[in-house]
Amino acid sequence: MxxxxxxxxxxxxxxxxxxxxxxxxxxxxxxxxxxxxxxxxxxxxxxxxxxxxxxxxxxxxxxxxxxxxxxxxxxxxxxxxxxxxxxxxxxxxxxxxxxxxxxxLYANIRPVKALPGIGAAAPDIDLVVVRENSEGFYADRNMAVGSGEFCPTPDIALSVGLVTRAASERIAHEAFRLAAGRRGRVTIVHKANVLPLTMGLFRDTCYAVAAAYPGVTVDDEHVDATAAHLVRSPGDFDVLVTENLFGDILSDLAAQLGGSLGTAASLNCSxxxxxxxxxxxxxxxxxxxxxxxxxxxxxxxxxxxxxxxxxxxxxxxxxxxxxxxxxxxxxxxxxxxxxxxxxxxxxxxxxxxxxxxxxxx
The missing domain is CATH 3.40.718.10 (Isopropylmalate Dehydrogenase)
Incomplete structure (x- = not known):
C-alpha cells in the first residue's frame, strides 16, 4: 500500500x-x-x-x-x-x-436509527440486528455441495436448516462486543419452542458466550414475539442477535420503522x-x-x-x-x-x- x-x-x-x-x-x-x-x-x-x-x-x-x-x-x-x-x-x-x-463473511450487521426529517414511524428506534450470515434456513448457504432445498417428488419440497455451535459462537461474540460499546444489552432471537434442536442450540450457545461479557445484560425472545415487540416498543431493544432468515426479516421491519429501506445500512464482515x-x-x-x-x-x-x-x-x-x-x-x-x-x-x-x-x- x-x-x-x-x-x-x-x-x-x-x-x-x-x-x-x-x-x-x-x-x-x-x-x-x-x-x-x-x-x-x-x-x-x-x-x-x-x-x-x-x-x-x-x-x-x-x-x-x-x-x-x-x-x-x-x-x-x-x-x-x-x-x-x-x-x-x-x-x-x-x-x-x-x-x-x-x-x-459470516456476520451481517444492520443498524437502525431514526433520522430527522423523514417521518420515521418509530422516532425512538436505535438498535442493531446482528444476523448470522453463513447458515440457517438459507438454502444457498447451508450445504457443502448443492442446495439446502430439494424435491423428492414434484409435489413435495423440503428445506434443510443448518445451525452449528461454531457459527453460533462467533456471531454471539460479534453481538456482545457490539453491545458492550452501546447500551449493554443483547436479545437472543430464536424459535426454540417449535425448533428445539436447531434454535435451541443457537439460543443456548449465545447464552454460553454471554458468560464472557458480565457487563452486558442478556435475554431472549421468540421471533414472532420480537416482531410484535418491535412494532409496539422498538426503543426497548439495543442489540438483537439471530439466525439468518429471522435476521433478514426483522432487520427489514426495523428499517421501515426507522424511516425506509432506502436509509438502511449494512455491513457484511468476518x-x-x-x-x-x-x-x-x-x-x-x-x-x-x-x-x-x-x-x-x-x-x-x-x-x-x-x-x-x-x-x-x-x-x-x-x-x-x-x-x-x-x-x-x-x-x-x-x-x-x-x-x-x-x-x-x-x-x-x-x-x-x-x-x-x-x-x-
Missing part, C-alpha cells in the same frame, strides 16, 4: 452492480473521497471490478474470477445492488451471496474482510433517471470506514465515518430528500448537499 505523510492509503474495491447501482455507487465514492479529505485522511485508491449483467456480457458470468481475485488485494469494498432476476436463466446466481460465501452493501435492491425502473436514493450505501460505507478504523487502529477513518453520518442527518434535517422520501432532490443534487455538509464542524 502507498504511504503518505498522513498514513497508509486505503485500497477499496468498487463494484457497481445493476440497476441504480452505478448511480448510488458513484455517489458513495464521491462522498467517501470528500469525507476522507475533510477528516484529514489520505485519499483512497479505488479498484473498480465487474459484477452483474454487464459482466455476463463481457465475461460470460455475473461474478468473474478476476473480481474475486481483485477483492483479495483490497482493504474492503463497496458492493452495489444486483438484479439477478433479470439475468439469463443459466446465470441467475446471486452475486452478493456468492461473494459472502467466498470470503466467509474477522479480516468487510463489504459495505445496502439492504435495498437494484430498482431497475429507476435506473438512469437520477432519482435513486444513495443514503443507504453512504451509511454502509461509513460502517466500512469504522470497521477499518478499528481493525487498523486509525481513528482518522472513524472521524471520516462520523462526518458522513452527521452530513446525512443534517441534510435530512434541512428538509432535503430524494423522491422516495417525499423530497424533490435528484441523486446528483442530494449528493451535492451531502458533500457540502461533510466539511461542516
Amino acid at each position: 502507498e504511504q503518505t505523510a498522513q498514513g497508509e492509503r486505503l485500497r477499496l474495491g468498487l463494484i457497481e452492480g445493476d440497476g441504480i447501482g452505478p448511480e448510488v455507487v458513484g455517489s458513495t465514492r464521491r462522498v467517501v473521497d470528500e469525507a476522507l479529505a475533510a477528516a484529514g485522511a489520505p485519499a483512497a485508491d479505488w479498484v473498480p471490478l465487474p459484477m452483474g449483467l454487464r459482466a455476463i456480457g463481457e465475461f460470460g458470468t455475473a461474478l468473474p474470477e478476476s473480481t474475486l481475485t481483485g477483492l483479495l488485494d483490497t482493504d474492503g469494498w463497496i458492493l452495489g445492488p444486483h438484479d439477478n432476476a433479470s439475468y439469463p436463466p443459466e446465470h441467475r446466481i446471486a452475486p452478493g451471496g456468492a461473494i459472502r460465501r467466498h470470503f466467509g 474477522t479480516d474482510r468487510a463489504m459495505a452493501q445496502a439492504v435495498h435492491g437494484a430498482a431497475p425502473d429507476l435506473a438512469g433517471h437520477n432519482r435513486a436514493n444513495p443514503v443507504a450505501l453512504h451509511l454502509s460505507a461509513a460502517m466500512l470506514l469504522r470497521w477499518l478504523a478499528a481493525r487498523h487502529d486509525r481513528a482518522v477513518l472513524a472521524r471520516a465515518a462520523e462526518r458522513i453520518e452527521r452530513a446525512v442527518a443534517a441534510t435530512f434535517a434541512a428538509g432535503i430528500a430524494t423522491a422516495d422520501l417525499g423530497g424533490l432532490a435528484s441523486t446528483g443534487e442530494f449528493t451535492e448537499q451531502i458533500t457540502a455538509r461533510l466539511h461542516f464542524r
Whole structure:
C-alpha cells in the first residue's frame, strides 16, 4: 500500500452492480473521497471490478474470477445492488451471496436509527440486528455441495436448516462486543419452542458466550414475539442477535420503522474482510433517471470506514465515518430528500448537499 505523510492509503474495491447501482455507487465514492479529505485522511485508491449483467456480457458470468481475485488485494469494498432476476436463466446466481460465501463473511450487521426529517414511524428506534450470515434456513448457504432445498417428488419440497455451535459462537461474540460499546444489552432471537434442536442450540450457545461479557445484560425472545415487540416498543431493544432468515426479516421491519429501506445500512464482515452493501435492491425502473436514493450505501460505507478504523487502529477513518453520518442527518434535517422520501432532490443534487455538509464542524 502507498504511504503518505498522513498514513497508509486505503485500497477499496468498487463494484457497481445493476440497476441504480452505478448511480448510488458513484455517489458513495464521491462522498467517501470528500469525507476522507475533510477528516484529514489520505485519499483512497479505488479498484473498480465487474459484477452483474454487464459482466455476463463481457465475461460470460455475473461474478468473474478476476473480481474475486481483485477483492483479495483490497482493504474492503463497496458492493452495489444486483438484479439477478433479470439475468439469463443459466446465470441467475446471486452475486452478493456468492461473494459472502467466498470470503466467509459470516456476520451481517444492520443498524437502525431514526433520522430527522423523514417521518420515521418509530422516532425512538436505535438498535442493531446482528444476523448470522453463513447458515440457517438459507438454502444457498447451508450445504457443502448443492442446495439446502430439494424435491423428492414434484409435489413435495423440503428445506434443510443448518445451525452449528461454531457459527453460533462467533456471531454471539460479534453481538456482545457490539453491545458492550452501546447500551449493554443483547436479545437472543430464536424459535426454540417449535425448533428445539436447531434454535435451541443457537439460543443456548449465545447464552454460553454471554458468560464472557458480565457487563452486558442478556435475554431472549421468540421471533414472532420480537416482531410484535418491535412494532409496539422498538426503543426497548439495543442489540438483537439471530439466525439468518429471522435476521433478514426483522432487520427489514426495523428499517421501515426507522424511516425506509432506502436509509438502511449494512455491513457484511468476518474477522479480516468487510463489504459495505445496502439492504435495498437494484430498482431497475429507476435506473438512469437520477432519482435513486444513495443514503443507504453512504451509511454502509461509513460502517466500512469504522470497521477499518478499528481493525487498523486509525481513528482518522472513524472521524471520516462520523462526518458522513452527521452530513446525512443534517441534510435530512434541512428538509432535503430524494423522491422516495417525499423530497424533490435528484441523486446528483442530494449528493451535492451531502458533500457540502461533510466539511461542516
